[in-house]
Amino acid sequence: MNIAFAGNPNVGKTAIINNIAGSNLKVGNWPGVTVEKKEATLILNGKQITLTDLPGVYSLSSYTIEERITRDFILDSEVDCIINVLDSTNLERNLYLTLLLMELEKPMIIALNMYDEFKKLGYKIDLEGFKNILGINIVPTSAIKKEGLDELIKQALNLKGRHSKLKYRLRYEGFIEDEIKNVVEKLKKENLQSKYPLRWIAIKLIEKDEYIIEKLRFETKKDLSTLAKDNIMRIEERFDEDSESVLTEIRYGIINGILKKVLKKPQKIASTITEKLDSIFINRVLGIPVFMFFMYFVFKFTFDGSAPFIDWIDGFINGYLAKYLSIALSNIVPGWLNSLLIDGVLGGVGVVLSFVPLMVFLYFFLALLEESGYMARAAFVMDKVMNSLGLNGKAFIPMILGFGCNVPAIYATRALENESDRKLVAVMVPFMSCGARLPIYALFTATFFLHHQALIVLSLYVIGIVIAFIVGLVLRKTSMFKAEKTPLLLELPPYRIPSLRILWISSWTRTKSFISKAGTVIALTMILIWGAIHLPINSTYETSFLARSAKVVTPLFKPAGFNNWQIVAAIIPGLIAKETVVGALAQTLNIEEESNQNNSSNFIQDTTKQLSELIDAFFNSFKAMFFNISQETFKLESISNKFKKRISQVMTPLSAYSFMVFMLLFIPCIVTLAAIKQEFGWKLMFFEIWLLIFISYIASVIVYQMGSLLYNFI
């Protein structure tokens, strides 16, 4: 049995499903688009039930993907029951969607959610009268207090046996209803064979809904576009307005009438918490500082909070597991296979797993912003800044997160409503200079620009931002990223305290889907890169495939100023993670870093050490989030003198700057690519690769050539 949850955004659909389904919840995408799909399958009273969380919408027009998904799902898939979730504290607007759903004549019931708030605010409702007028069962619920949910499911399960379609008692105003009936008669005369209800088709014809007319042409092979022409003319003449507006007004009129009969509003609504918070959060003076403050904390909590866990996982896998597996394997398999398994496969698993803490923290804080209602305020406050790109203010959040790490920033684009916006921001994110690029800057600025380190690093950040905006502006003009022409009609929902349990479930389910979807791409690429560095068998770094191909392409980089194969060869390992470039350079340039590997192996001792370090990680994470103001993410590491000397032999300050610009703009890492693939598919991923290669090359050539010109002048 299939139950679908439909309703406006922020009414508690997800909260209800979460509470009913718990850990059975799965997150994926709707086929072909990047709108998130949440689904749960569970067994109740021996029956298998699928619960589907439909995208939150205000209406069922065809303008946004979300509306189309919701409407097509209800129309075309076998839904046994629609649960229309309403925010009981805002019935007037919520009921608009209810009327549209009722027109579809599918079995449905209403969850009158937020009933706890409703009572607290002092509203009163005549539930029996309400049910009678609508002809639908209504169950008051509170997802937060877990009230009414069992009853809701019971009603939904019982519905099936009794109705195939509900007999709705609700009819529209006389004149319009007559016109609708007239169109229905015409449809009957046409002998129209459609699986959709005739009254609904008639309404859509009167509303001149092109998408539906097309759909019907496909289904029935009939052109109905002119069938209701005279009805439309009569309506528009009488109301002096276009027919779709007339229907919208009439629906709102009906809602008004219903609410007058059944709802008693409180005498005076006291200034609510929302009003008070908004007087600070979107205040003309404080709004932007407050936004910056929240961004700082999301940034800090996400990156600093997860860092101790990332370090622990890294140490556990690449230190502890790698060591003992390698010892265990050394007697069974040849050296190269040992290296493939440890450095390639286990290393790949390590990369994926080391992102898990970051993803959990990110999704948690994003969900917190979203569910609490602040996200809409962020969009409101920053709207003007992003508006030049045709984006709303929410697009600011992925950009800022990008400075920490591009991977969570890509996933953070989920906060945006429409697909082309999401794609555009995802393409721009990799230009934000992430934390992993800092070790590269540290190496080169320490070698060549010791006295202007901060200035040089800052200039790189600025270059990244400027290029991102130029790329955004240019791409917006192309068909792939064209803005859907929907106006910014953004609801600012009441502030609500989200439940920890729900935040945890939603961040963990999303993280799981990261592991399974992005994980495979990452692991495969890791093995390929391992092959490039270690093959042919028994080769050294200098004779590997990587070095050989680097030598071939090196002349291409002459215009950019870094035409040493050692430098070029370090670019590819950087795909694993940008900081790897430093280590790779140490290898290609033959610099022996003193190794701090302890070779004594005491299994028991090492194991207890791992455990105690895990406990430390929890402690350090907590400390980093709440007691430590310094920003670990932006620390430049110290570089050995030998390394600096060797680098300065093969590069000049200018070529070093050009190389840094190249590394800033080049493909950030395979995990970012895997994230783009997971969210947007192969096409956008290859587009991004192509774009980044192109721009990084052109930009570094420009830097080097302009720099040389200037140098010659002086």
Added chain:
Amino acid sequence: MLFSQLKTGDKAKVIKLTGGKEFRKRVSEMGLVKGAVFRIKTIAPLGDPIEIEIKGYKLSIRKSEATNILVEKINYK
């Protein structure tokens, strides 16, 4: 009168929606139908968009879009 002539705190009634078909549809589905009463709540720190209260909820709308809404100011008695 034009939407842009309203000030923070003003109450007004929608008289007519102009602009493209899609815009009119979107706006009216959000409750800004002919005859609906709303109030200007606040303006964003950077001067755009505007927050209004309509049908018991809060909605933000950009100035450029609001120019397509003709209104009539309601005076307090």
